[in-house]
Amino acid sequence: MAIPRFWREIQSRYNLIGTKCGSCGKVDFPPRAVCPTCGRRSVGKMQRMRLTGKGTVVTYTVVHDAPAQFEMQKPYVMAIVQMEEGVRLTSQLIDVSPEHVKIGMKVQATFRKLGQEGEAGVIHYGYKFRPTA
Amino acid sequence: MKAGIVSYGGYIPRYRIRPKDIGVVWGADGEAMGRGLNIRAKSVPGPDEDVITISVEAARACMAKVDIDPTEIGAIYVGSESHPYAVKPTATIVAEAIGSAPVLTAADFEFACKAGTAAIQTTMGLTLSKMMKYGLAVGSDTSQGAPGDALEYSASAGGAALLIGIDHAVADISHTVSYTTDTPDFWRREGQRYPSHGGRFTGEPAYFKHVVNCAQLLFKRAGTTAEDYDYAVFHQPNGKFPVRVAKQLGFKEPQIDAGLCVREIGNTYSGAIMVGLCAILDEAESGDRIFAVGYGSGAGSDAFDLTVTDEITKIRRDATPSIKEMIADQVFVDYATYAKYRGKILMREA
Ligand SMILES: [Zn+2]
Numbered sequence: 001m002a003i004p005r006f007w008r009e010i011q012s013r014y015n016l017i018g019t020k021c022g023s024c025g026k027v028d029f030p031p032r033a034v035c036p037t038c039g040r041r042s043v044g045k046m047q048r049m050r051l052t053g054k055g056t057v058v059t060y061t062v063v064h065d066a067p068a069q070f071e072m073q074k075p076y077v078m079a080i081v082q083m084e085e086g087v088r089l090t091s092q093l094i095d096v097s098p099e100h101v102k103i104g105m106k107v108q109a110t111f112r113k114l115g116q117e118g119e120a121g122v123i124h125y126g127y128k129f130r131p132t133a
Numbered sequence: 134m135k136a137g138i139v140s141y142g143g144y145i146p147r148y149r150i151r152p153k154d155i156g157v158v159w160g161a162d163g164e165a166m167g168r169g170l171n172i173r174a175k176s177v178p179g180p181d182e183d184v185i186t187i188s189v190e191a192a193r194a195c196m197a198k199v200d201i202d203p204t205e206i207g208a209i210y211v212g213s214e215s216h217p218y219a220v221k222p223t224a225t226i227v228a229e230a231i232g233s234a235p236v237l238t239a240a241d242f243e244f245a246c247k248a249g250t251a252a253i254q255t256t257m258g259l260t261l262s263k264m265m266k267y268g269l270a271v272g273s274d275t276s277q278g279a280p281g282d283a284l285e286y287s288a289s290a291g292g293a294a295l296l297i298g299i300d301h302a303v304a305d306i307s308h309t310v311s312y313t314t315d316t317p318d319f320w321r322r323e324g325q326r327y328p329s330h331g332g333r334f335t336g337e338p339a340y341f342k343h344v345v346n347c348a349q350l351l352f353k354r355a356g357t358t359a360e361d362y363d364y365a366v367f368h369q370p371n372g373k374f375p376v377r378v379a380k381q382l383g384f385k386e387p388q389i390d391a392g393l394c395v396r397e398i399g400n401t402y403s404g405a406i407m408v409g410l411c412a413i414l415d416e417a418e419s420g421d422r423i424f425a426v427g428y429g430s431g432a433g434s435d436a437f438d439l440t441v442t443d444e445i446t447k448i449r450r451d452a453t454p455s456i457k458e459m460i461a462d463q464v465f466v467d468y469a470t471y472a473k474y475r476g477k478i479l480m481r482e483a
Contacts, residue, residue, distance in 0.1 A: 014230045072180040072473055111189040111230055112181040123217055133454055
């Protein structure tokens with residue numbers, strides 16, 4: 001991923017910063033400039049909002065055939081997580097073996113290494129989810 | 134006026150490897166090695182963990198215990214000898230990840246295992262002089278010993294963050310003193326993957342000389358003896374050195390037990406004494422006195438005389454898992470998995 005693109009997303013990737021529509025109250029992640037429901041009525045009313053990082057596993061899949069960067073971690077779990085605020089996002093589940101993952105499982109955001117641009121390149125960090133203690 | 138610890142937080146990765154499982158690879162009696170070092174297991178970072186992620190987790194655990202606006206933190210210093218970047222600070226990422234950026238100063242410190250305590254002293258000065266309200270001192274490492282080297286049985290991963298300030302400190306730092314000399318007991322040259330050390334030279338003229346001299350300076354300055362303290366914590370490169378130095382200084386086993394995490398997780402280098410201090414703060418009560426002496430090769434010691442205050446009952450100590458709970462949350466791996474996680478297997482470039 002290009003450095004500028006990742007850099008622009010640091011706020012949302014590190015701290016789960018999304019947006020809340022000032023018109024209908026819907027929360028979006030990643031952040032949006034305009035509410036997809038309210039359209040023009042939401043212009044200038046989109047507020048930055050930090051998600052609590054708490055959520056529930058809606059569904060998941062176990063990845064056995066991993067891209068080269070993730071060889072070290074396979075098999076690993078990718079899940080769709082429904083956040084307390086209602087918004088859903090896709091992320092890796094860590095600190096749990098695939099056979100112990102369950103739909104409905106409570107999870108919380110952590111801070112992990114997402115990848116790197118080779119041995120000499122920049123390292124990307126951001127959220128992943130782990131089971132709630 | 135005194136500076137003190139306003140909040141604290143630690144982080145220990147959950148993977149562990151036993152000395153026995155390291156020894157079997159190198160044709161050594163790992164169990165005997167573990168007994169000699171007084172280490173039952175060492176922590177291993179996951180493949181997506183490094184000093185940056187450990188520092189962020191520790192800093193977030195620290196901030197979760199208090200209702201302090203992170204933008205009130207005026208400085209973040211991260212001490213480590215395993216920063217993921219040779220050039221590009223760990224501290225800026227920590228600042229961004231806890232919401233302290235952009236109006237603050239930040240830097241990475243390096244002084245073998247005492248870079249974190251150097252950060253405590255620096256932030257004490259900055260807050261005592263009223264240059265800022267709070268400073269965050271982090272010590273964290275994912276250290277490696279060369280495969281087969283004695284250090285491989287102890288070098289582990291973990292870290293801790295201490296929020297330093299004047300008001301509402303949970304532990305006042307009444308005195309601090311340092312003892313520093315040029316002693317080449319342990320080093321790593323630029324570009325080298327694994328550190329080198331002076332073998333037996335790391336004991337008497339290095340660890341013991343600096344810790345004992347620094348501790349005695351602190352006793353003198355505080356007008357105390359070992360009996361005046363409820364807890365004592367020392368740098369813990371293994372489970373043997375801190376026990377011996379404590380005895381030499383007049384401390385008894387119950388005083389050092391709570392902070393001696395090395396037995397279960399190995400040597401977390403810059404994190405070691407700070408994780409030990411966090412384990413003590415997890416259980417300490419108002420009025421308890423703590424004696425802490427760190428050590429970093431190269432070489433130097435930083436010593437602290439702390440008194441726990443009534444504020445310890447006012448922070449949310451249970452907001453995040455305690456050090457004891459993190460130590461108990463363990464998943465054992467074999468040497469092959471450990472080698473894979475630690476990047477010891479030569480892979481095709483992704
Ligand atoms: Zn809307």
